[in-house]
Amino acid sequence: MTERLSAAQLDRAAALLRDGALAAFPTETVYGLGGDATSDRAVAAIFAAKGRPNFNPLIVHVAELAAAEKLAEFDDRARDLVGRFWPGPLTLVLKRSAACPVSQLASAGLDTVALRAPAHALAQALLRAVGRPLAAPSANRSGHVSPTTVEHVLDELGGCIAAVLDGGPCRVGVESTVIDLSESRPVLLRPGGVTREQLEAVLGPLADAGAAGAPRSPGMLERHYAPARPLRLDVTAVAPDEALLAFGTPLSGAAATVNLSPARDLTEAAANLFAALRTLDQPRFTAIAVMPIPETGLGAAINDRLRRAARGRKS
């Protein structure tokens, strides 16, 4: 049985994590499947619970820069980004420090570690109560849509993990931006809650994962974010047996419609994205038809997840 813990039971979640058990917790982006990042056993259990291939490394969560500096080599660029965007939806991939206590499994054998300080008050309180870095991938089965509520976590992992801490629905709704600063040229590995525009204002133009000579994030090789129904993107018409994922004024004629944001607000759309995909992923629909979403700001992260979901079904 997975214990469902309220905010008042945070100490129980912290005790479980210190004992090496797995507990999911809310962050401002999506729920994370937490385990003691310094414990090989706990990290191995995370991979097993998710069914995640162990070549795909995990994000390690800390409360603040001081804790992160014990784990990785920070340069001025990294500290500058931390000053602007932590705590928040930005993950930095950095070289592991010589004495880094994080399990090699969490780094999937790489000489780098991905670090993030989440902004959610419960995540902050939990990290401080545990007093150790927490490895935490999104709390879904590998290849599924990330969870933005406790119900989503229990649907995916109920029975497989010790506990889940309830923090209500996640505010941002798409995962953190992952940027690789381990080499001289910064590389955007995953668009997310901090936008490319925000990062480029600080760092100048960013290389994309997969660009010539740029490292790739192992996670980008994975089929990801896939509902069971096929996705049709950028639709301008919808069939009567299809579900419509709308943005702005909805197209008419769909069997069912969820509108990500009637007002065309990308922040609202990101917050609603994963729950909407779950709602529409039902056998009575032949496909999920998705209206066009602008590629600016958070739209880049939304479209990245939608493209991967669409691609996932075909291959």
Ligand code: TXA
């Ligand atoms: O918002 C988020 O980032 C959420 C919450 C729970 O913090 N976590 C999350 O973790 O999305 P996950 O495991 O689902 O995604 C981590 C991504 C993967 O694409 C992985 O390949 C990449 O980060 N990653 C982790 N460590 C890396 C490393 N050392 N080098 C390159 N990519 C790395």
Ligand code: MG
């Ligand atoms: Mg994930």
